[in-house]
Amino acid sequence: MGRKQLWDQDEVLASAMRLFRHRGYLGASLRDIEEATGLHPGSLYRTFGSKDGLFHAALDAYNERVVRGRVRVHLLEPADPLAGIRSFFTSAIETGPEPDPGCLLTNTAVESFALPQAAAGVHHGLAAIEGGFADALTRARQHGDAPADLDVGTTAAHLLALYQGLLVLVRAGLPRTTLHSVTDGAMASIGSLRAPRKQDDHE
Amino acid sequence: MGRKQLWDQDEVLASAMRLFRHRGYLGASLRDIEEATGLHPGSLYRTFGSKDGLFHAALDAYNERVVRGRVRVHLLEPADPLAGIRSFFTSAIETGPEPDPGCLLTNTAVESFALPQAAAGVHHGLAAIEGGFADALTRARQHGDAPADLDVGTTAAHLLALYQGLLVLVRAGLPRTTLHSVTDGAMASIGSLRAPRKQDDHE
DNA sequence: TCCGTAGTTGAACGATTGCTCACAAAAAAT
DNA sequence: ATTTTTTGTGAGCAATCGTTCAACTACGGA
Numbered sequence: 001m002g003r004k005q006l007w008d009q010d011e012v013l014a015s016a017m018r019l020f021r022h023r024g025y026l027g028a029s030l031r032d033i034e035e036a037t038g039l040h041p042g043s044l045y046r047t048f049g050s051k052d053g054l055f056h057a058a059l060d061a062y063n064e065r066v067v068r069g070r071v072r073v074h075l076l077e078p079a080d081p082l083a084g085i086r087s088f089f090t091s092a093i094e095t096g097p098e099p100d101p102g103c104l105l106t107n108t109a110v111e112s113f114a115l116p117q118a119a120a121g122v123h124h125g126l127a128a129i130e131g132g133f134a135d136a137l138t139r140a141r142q143h144g145d146a147p148a149d150l151d152v153g154t155t156a157a158h159l160l161a162l163y164q165g166l167l168v169l170v171r172a173g174l175p176r177t178t179l180h181s182v183t184d185g186a187m188a189s190i191g192s193l194r195a196p197r198k199q200d201d202h203e
Numbered sequence: 204m205g206r207k208q209l210w211d212q213d214e215v216l217a218s219a220m221r222l223f224r225h226r227g228y229l230g231a232s233l234r235d236i237e238e239a240t241g242l243h244p245g246s247l248y249r250t251f252g253s254k255d256g257l258f259h260a261a262l263d264a265y266n267e268r269v270v271r272g273r274v275r276v277h278l279l280e281p282a283d284p285l286a287g288i289r290s291f292f293t294s295a296i297e298t299g300p301e302p303d304p305g306c307l308l309t310n311t312a313v314e315s316f317a318l319p320q321a322a323a324g325v326h327h328g329l330a331a332i333e334g335g336f337a338d339a340l341t342r343a344r345q346h347g348d349a350p351a352d353l354d355v356g357t358t359a360a361h362l363l364a365l366y367q368g369l370l371v372l373v374r375a376g377l378p379r380t381t382l383h384s385v386t387d388g389a390m391a392s393i394g395s396l397r398a399p400r401k402q403d404d405h406e
Numbered sequence: 407t408c409c410g411t412a413g414t415t416g417a418a419c420g421a422t423t424g425c426t427c428a429c430a431a432a433a434a435a436t
Numbered sequence: 437a438t439t440t441t442t443t444g445t446g447a448g449c450a451a452t453c454g455t456t457c458a459a460c461t462a463c464g465g466a
Contacts, residue, residue: 002412003462026229027317030454040415041455047413051454100316109375110313113303114230122375157381158365158388165368172312172325178360185361189392205442206432233424243445244425254424 009047012037016058017066021104024111025055052117059121062104067125075132081140082187085133085159089183092166093176105129106167126160133159137190147191155190162186212250215240219261220269224307227314228258255320262324265307270328278335284343285390288336288362292386295369296379308332309370329363336362340393350394358396365389 019028019036030041030051037044048054074091078084095101105125108118133156140146166182222231222239233244233254240247251257277294281287298304308328311321336359343349369385 001410001464003414005413022316024227024229024314024317026227027314029452031452042415042457043413045455102313106371107313109371110305110310111227111230112374112376113225114227119376123377126372126375126377154384154388157384158392161368161372161385161388162361162365163368164371165364165366168309168312168367168371169329169364171315172329173315173322174326174329181357181360182364185357185364185392185396188395189361189388192391192395204434204440206434206444208443210444232422234422245427245446246444248425249443 007037007039007043010061012039013058013061016054017062017104020055020058021062021102021107022100024107025051026111026114052115055115056118056121059104059108059118059125063121063125063128067105067128071128071132075136078136080145081136081143082145082190085136085190086183086187088132089163089166089186090180092163093170093179093183101167101170103164103167106164106171109164126164129163130156130160140190150191158189159186162189210240210242210246213264215242216261216264219257220265220307223258223261224265224305224310225303227310228254229314229317255318258318259321259324262307262311262321262328266324266328266331270308270331274331274335278339281339283348284339284346285348285393288339288393289386289390291335292366292369292389293383295366296373296382296386304370305374306367306370309367309374312367329367332366333359333363343393353394354396358393361392361396362389365392 015037016033019032022028023032028036030044033044033051033054034040044054048057070088070091074084074088075081078087092101092103105122108115109122109126112119112122134152137146137150137152137155141148141150141152162182162185166179166186169179169182218240219236222235225231226235231239233247236247236254236257237243247257251260273291273294277287277291278284281290295304295306308325311318312325312329315322315325337355340349340353340355340358344351344353344355365385365388369382369389372382372385
């Protein structure tokens with residue numbers, strides 16, 4: 001019963017994702033959103049309740065589609081796990097035809113004081129990336145491409161930080177040569193984190 | 204000639220720095236600024252011309268005082284360069300009494316599409332950090348605390364990315380244990396970047 | 407066919423935004 | 437003492453913000 005919805009929710013969320021990634025939550029006005037998604041405020045508020053609601057739906061969609069998709073393609077599926085890790089990094093630099101670089105997770109983490117309820121979504125996305133690194137590292141260790149005593153957990157956290165840092169530098173507009181050398185450093189650093197030999201420090 | 208200025212520019216910029224770091228450029232309204240600095244809009248516009256002008260002055264002051272200060276204390280001056288690098292990282296996690304964590308450079312890089320003219324300031328600050336890392340690494344190599352064939356330039360870029368990534372994760376509110384393991388990973392990865400043996404890749 | 411329901415539209419709301427400016431206050435110049 | 441010059445003050449501006457809502461349109465069931 002009733003009228004049929006004229007717009008596709010996936011397309012609207014994809015547009016919203018792009019807009020929020022580009023401008024941030026505070027930087028994207030509802031007029032911008034209306035223009036980007038084609039949705040009038042009434043439909044928007046009927047469906048998502050508020051700008052916050054739309055943002056959270058877009059963040060969830062980003063985690064579900066973009067993040068998990070990238071993790072699967074680059075970290076879980078490749079036969080060569082180390083090559084996958086490398087392509088995970090380089091694909092954040094060479095974004096191809098996409099106009100603006102960066103990652104909605106990174107941006108939202110930084111903007112989190114304007115969006116306290118978004119913390120959970122950010123944590124989910126970061127955990128998915130970290131888990132992907134851990135999986136690839138475990139497989140690399142099995143294949144003999146990484147030291148047998150590699151500390152997978154610490155290295156995964158290390159790569160997550162490096163990846164987020166790369167996205168900051170991408171966003172800052174640093175030259176591509178610098179960004180690629182960060183990738184090289186990331187690959188070279190794999191293998192330096194060994195031996196869960198108990199390390200005692202900071203009290 | 205004329206009346207004496209009743210407020211201290213350094214104090215005002217310090218307050219503005221804190222506010223912008225906490226809320227971001229878009230998230231800090233002029234009413235917030237007025238409350239934080241004690242400056243009425245008239246004086247503010249007389250001195251800085253606009254909200255942008257104040258932001259740029261605050262970013263410059265941040266580079267000049269906070270960034271360069273931290274680089275000097277942790278990276279240039281310590282007799283033990285590696286210990287200095289470690290404390291540079293840990294001091295970003297354990298901020299002490301300061302209420303909110305993070306770095307104005309990181310945040311501004313992410314927010315850069317709202318602030319295109321801030322790119323230069325961000326570049327300056329990042330270059331200062333990278334240069335500090337390079338200095339500390341060079342000295343560590345001289346002291347024999349790092350491999351003689353360490354690629355200082357690439358490692359400095361690597362540490363810069365790691366540091367920015369750490370600040371994103373701090374901002375995301377990840378547990379301190381995770382953050383400290385990133386620091387451990389950073390220290391362990393020093394030494395894995397050797398040999399400027401020409402590396403041919405990505406066309 | 408006519409009604410009930412779900413969806414669309416866009417004008418308009420009060421609040422807040424960055425910013426201006428007329429006026430008052432204080433110090434130097436005369 | 438008066439004028440000139442600089443600074444402080446804060447009410448108020450137009451524009452924009454996120455949001456609401458009444459009128460309208462399309463569909464299914466009676």
